[in-house]
Amino acid sequence: MTSTAQELHPAPVLEPGRTILELRGLEKRYPGTHALKPVNLAFKSGEIHAIVGENGAGKSTLIKLLTGVMPRTSGEVIWEGQPAALATPHEAMALGINAVHQEVVLCRHLTVAANMFLGEENSRFGILQQRAMVKEAQKIIDDLGFDLPAHVTLGDLTIGQQQLIAAARATVRGTKFLIFDEPTAYLTRKEADQLFTLIRRLKTEGVTIIYISHRMEEVFELADRVSVLRDGTLVGTRNIAETNDAELVKMMINRSIEQIYHKEHFTPGAAILESRNLSGKGFENVSMTVRAGEIVGLYGLIGAGRSEFVTTLYGRHRKSAGQILWEGKPVQINSEHDAIKLGMALAPESRRDQGLCLNLSVGLNLNLPIYKRISNNLLISNAQERTQADRQIADLRIKTPTRSALASSLSGGNQQKIVIGKWLAHGARLFIFDEPTVGVDVGTKAEIYRLFSVLLSKGAGIILISSYLPEVYELADTLHVFRRGKLVATHGFRTADHEEILTQALAEKQEKLGGQT
Amino acid sequence: MSTEAIAAEKPKRNYNALFGLTLLALLVLLWVILSLSTSSFASANNISNLLRQGSMIAILAVGQTFVIITGGIDLSVGAVVGFATVIAAMLINAGVPVFLAILITLLVGVAIGLFHGFGIVKMGLPPFIITLATLTSLRGIGLLMTNGNSISINNDAFQEFSRNSFLGVPNLFWMVILVGIPAYIFLHHSRWGRYLFSVGSNAEASRLSGVNVQRTIYMAYTLSGLCAAFVGVLLASRIGIGNPTQAEGWELQAIASSVIGGTSLFGAVGSVHGPLLGAFILATINNGANLLNVNAFWQRIITGALIIIIVYFDGLRRRGGK
Numbered sequence: 001m002t003s004t005a006q007e008l009h010p011a012p013v014l015e016p017g018r019t020i021l022e023l024r025g026l027e028k029r030y031p032g033t034h035a036l037k038p039v040n041l042a043f044k045s046g047e048i049h050a051i052v053g054e055n056g057a058g059k060s061t062l063i064k065l066l067t068g069v070m071p072r073t074s075g076e077v078i079w080e081g082q083p084a085a086l087a088t089p090h091e092a093m094a095l096g097i098n099a100v101h102q103e104v105v106l107c108r109h110l111t112v113a114a115n116m117f118l119g120e121e122n123s124r125f126g127i128l129q130q131r132a133m134v135k136e137a138q139k140i141i142d143d144l145g146f147d148l149p150a151h152v153t154l155g156d157l158t159i160g161q162q163q164l165i166a167a168a169r170a171t172v173r174g175t176k177f178l179i180f181d182e183p184t185a186y187l188t189r190k191e192a193d194q195l196f197t198l199i200r201r202l203k204t205e206g207v208t209i210i211y212i213s214h215r216m217e218e219v220f221e222l223a224d225r226v227s228v229l230r231d232g233t234l235v236g237t238r239n240i241a242e243t244n245d246a247e248l249v250k251m252m253i254n255r256s257i258e259q260i261y262h263k264e265h266f267t268p269g270a271a272i273l274e275s276r277n278l279s280g281k282g283f284e285n286v287s288m289t290v291r292a293g294e295i296v297g298l299y300g301l302i303g304a305g306r307s308e309f310v311t312t313l314y315g316r317h318r319k320s321a322g323q324i325l326w327e328g329k330p331v332q333i334n335s336e337h338d339a340i341k342l343g344m345a346l347a348p349e350s351r352r353d354q355g356l357c358l359n360l361s362v363g364l365n366l367n368l369p370i371y372k373r374i375s376n377n378l379l380i381s382n383a384q385e386r387t388q389a390d391r392q393i394a395d396l397r398i399k400t401p402t403r404s405a406l407a408s409s410l411s412g413g414n415q416q417k418i419v420i421g422k423w424l425a426h427g428a429r430l431f432i433f434d435e436p437t438v439g440v441d442v443g444t445k446a447e448i449y450r451l452f453s454v455l456l457s458k459g460a461g462i463i464l465i466s467s468y469l470p471e472v473y474e475l476a477d478t479l480h481v482f483r484r485g486k487l488v489a490t491h492g493f494r495t496a497d498h499e500e501i502l503t504q505a506l507a508e509k510q511e512k513l514g515g516q517t
Numbered sequence: 518m519s520t521e522a523i524a525a526e527k528p529k530r531n532y533n534a535l536f537g538l539t540l541l542a543l544l545v546l547l548w549v550i551l552s553l554s555t556s557s558f559a560s561a562n563n564i565s566n567l568l569r570q571g572s573m574i575a576i577l578a579v580g581q582t583f584v585i586i587t588g589g590i591d592l593s594v595g596a597v598v599g600f601a602t603v604i605a606a607m608l609i610n611a612g613v614p615v616f617l618a619i620l621i622t623l624l625v626g627v628a629i630g631l632f633h634g635f636g637i638v639k640m641g642l643p644p645f646i647i648t649l650a651t652l653t654s655l656r657g658i659g660l661l662m663t664n665g666n667s668i669s670i671n672n673d674a675f676q677e678f679s680r681n682s683f684l685g686v687p688n689l690f691w692m693v694i695l696v697g698i699p700a701y702i703f704l705h706h707s708r709w710g711r712y713l714f715s716v717g718s719n720a721e722a723s724r725l726s727g728v729n730v731q732r733t734i735y736m737a738y739t740l741s742g743l744c745a746a747f748v749g750v751l752l753a754s755r756i757g758i759g760n761p762t763q764a765e766g767w768e769l770q771a772i773a774s775s776v777i778g779g780t781s782l783f784g785a786v787g788s789v790h791g792p793l794l795g796a797f798i799l800a801t802i803n804n805g806a807n808l809l810n811v812n813a814f815w816q817r818i819i820t821g822a823l824i825i826i827i828v829y830f831d832g833l834r835r836r837g838g839k
């Protein structure tokens with residue numbers, strides 16, 4: 001790989017508007033799941049084509065077929081007029097088809113630069129040209145307008161930043177057809193804006209883009225056309241100008257929902273948890289109270305210290321100063337175990353690393369926190385194990401063939417439902433949800449928000465972390481804004497507008513950027 | 518492509534049970550073939566012998582499997598067996614009642630397991646390293662204690678045990694059942710068993726779900742050490758001596774049995790019946806090869822080939838329709 005940034009995006013062979021890729025009866029069966037029923041669809045050169053649909057509708061499956069990650073069961077893919085086998089990722093890349101997958105699939109122990117050129121390393125006489133690669137990677141990253149270092153280890157970046165690197169990586173390989181599978185799920189607003197700029201730029205360079213998202217406003221902001229998948233079937237394709245939110249949602253879930261953000265106000269009860277001048281790794285001097293019946297929202301950029309704050313409350317990390325009070329009494333929380341015993345529950349932000357045992361069954365994952373309750377001293381009650389799991393599967397509409405299917409075989413959004421679902425039966429008093437609706441479809445989001453209300457009505461308190469402002473804005477009774485490890489502002493329910501909150505979350509970061517250049 | 522997908526259409530429910538049946542079928546097939554091709558295989562004497570040979574590795578493999586399910590490995594079990602024969606022999610010869618001697622030997626196994634847990638959890642050592650270290654040093658300690666000699670055990674009743682049978686089945690095989698049933702209940706029907714799997718699959722997710730990961734790891738290695746010490750007692754009874762160099766390479770046989778029995782070295786996949794069957798398949802192959810006068814060197818090669826073949830097919834089927 002010796003190309004320079006200028007050669008990265010070769011002009012497309014086709015003029016805009018011609019069909020570049022066509023699916024003819026494309027179909028995929030997994031054992032037990034008919035994930036994609038024969039789909040016919042043509043993508044036009046240079047368009048941004050959004051694909052939307054419920055969790056498990058088959059979006060990611062379609063992408064995996066197009067990028068050669070999985071073999072198709074039947075059907076044809078026509079690339080620039082020629083049938084393409086797309087049997088291996090290598091073949092797809094050689095054609096110019098690249099993807100940024102839903103879950104970051106890069107090597108976390110390698111540097112950013114090494115990841116960028118993975119498989120196409122720059123070497124001379126078999127010796128890696130490390131320094132040249134870092135320089136070149138940095139040039140590409142800067143060129144894309146991302147403010148990220150190329151020499152650091154990928155794992156040291158936030159998930160959002162890793163996603164940006166994955167996007168950068170996908171643009172450097174003579175890409176003509178680029179697929180984004182829920183790229184903004186883990187991005188902050190600012191990172192998302194950077195990504196949109198990149199996508200629009202690629203479009204002007206003639207790259208065809210597929211954009212998958214559960215966020216309608218992004219679809220309307222970016223896309224030229226939008227296709228809707230439901231249960232593996234293509235329900236329809238619309239020009240973006242000729243459709244609207246409600247129609248798409250209706251097509252997706254075959255019913256309409258009047259209101260996504262379901263908000264009931266309860267009179268707050270006694271304080272459940274209080275943090276007094278708490279400091280720890282990644283945050284300092286944070287004071288706040290969570291009372292029974294209220295949702296406390298934590299908004300900020302990813303990396304603003306919100307996750308570190310709550311994991312410290314939860315005993316995962318040691319606090320360095322300050323005090324935690326539980327129901328009015330000072331407590332020492334030295335481990336997750338202590339926290340859970342008090343009555344806390346945490347649904348962590350990264351389902352892959354912290355949330356799920358991927359190669360174990362859905363049922364085991366759902367029951368993990370409550371095995372103590374569903375077993376006597378010695379044995380697990382099989383009946384309870386079954387009913388508990390089945391209840392969560394039904395309540396959250398987790399799309400899985402059986403409770404004994406492996407968690408890894410579920411679609412991203414359905415995996416997220418397990419991360420949340422496992423705490424619902426637990427009966428905790430304080431629930432901490434860290435980015436709970438990442439990758440979750442509209443219908444289920446509404447479902448999860450309704451469950452929040454159920455928890456509140458039972459006297460629980462909720463800490464809701466989200467980098468997606470509308471979510472915390474519409475749900476939080478108290479909204480705290482974090483910036484660089486500090487709690488910088490507090491608002492009541494809808495007492496500030498989006499602009500103000502955003503400025504508070506961003507301010508210092510922008511100053512710092514300004515100072516650097 | 519399409520045929521493959523249709524063949525894989527049905528979800529593979531109860532994969533574990535299915536794989537267990539396949540192994541059982543393989544074992545039965547081996548027995549049938551050997552009964553037909555040799556005159557001596559089906560004799561009561563030979564079967565008893567085979568059960569005795571397989572039993573000790575089978576028990577080791579069960580403990581080993583607990584550890585492997587958590588994503589670890591216990592290389593020390595062979596050395597623990599040897600060391601345990603020394604402890605048991607010394608205690609019995611010193612006039613300690615047999616019952617007490619056995620109990621103390623088992624406690625030594627538990628202590629070794631706890632030490633492994635300590636090294637992994639508190640010192641952050643990789644399981645491979647800490648158990649490798651115990652493997653070599655335990656043999657050394659045993660040799661120091663015995664001055665490099667074997668200790669003959671002067672207690673006939675103790676030695677009788679391993680030679681005798683109950684209801685026509687060798688006592689040693691009863692010991693497999695004695696270990697196997699609680700182990701099965703523990704692994705598949707208790708929450709600690711579930712925790713072994715969850716820790717092996719994703720320790721961080723388990724921790725955040727309230728699983729005591731450290732205790733789970735301690736438990737796995739302790740059980741492995743306990744199984745090994747128990748096998749040490751059985752071996753001392755069988756050969757009538759305490760010798761720290763006994764059971765050389767048994768750790769590898771235990772690992773092989775476990776893996777043949779469907780345990781994944783990446784963790785989170787395994788059972789109790791699998792390793793038991795694996796151990797007896799290995800024992801049958803060795804026994805059969807002896808009867809058929811196959812060169813002992815060939816036996817090792819066959820065992821190696823078998824590991825590759827079984828694990829390969831297991832992996833193929835696990836990956837299923839992809």
Ligand SMILES: Nc1ncnc2c1ncn2[C@@H]1O[C@H](COP(=O)(O)OP(=O)(O)OP(=O)(O)O)[C@@H](O)[C@H]1O
Nearest residue numbers: 030035055056057058059060061409410411412413
């Ligand atoms: N490896 C697999 N083995 C078995 N079934 C699978 C596998 N991968 C996906 N599936 C199933 O195929 C269906 C479609 O999954 P897919 O990942 O394409 O959904 P999706 O539309 O991307 O959903 P999401 O919005 O949640 O990401 C789901 O029912 C899922 O459970």
Ligand SMILES: [Mg+2]
Nearest residue numbers: 060102411412
């Ligand atoms: Mg998906």
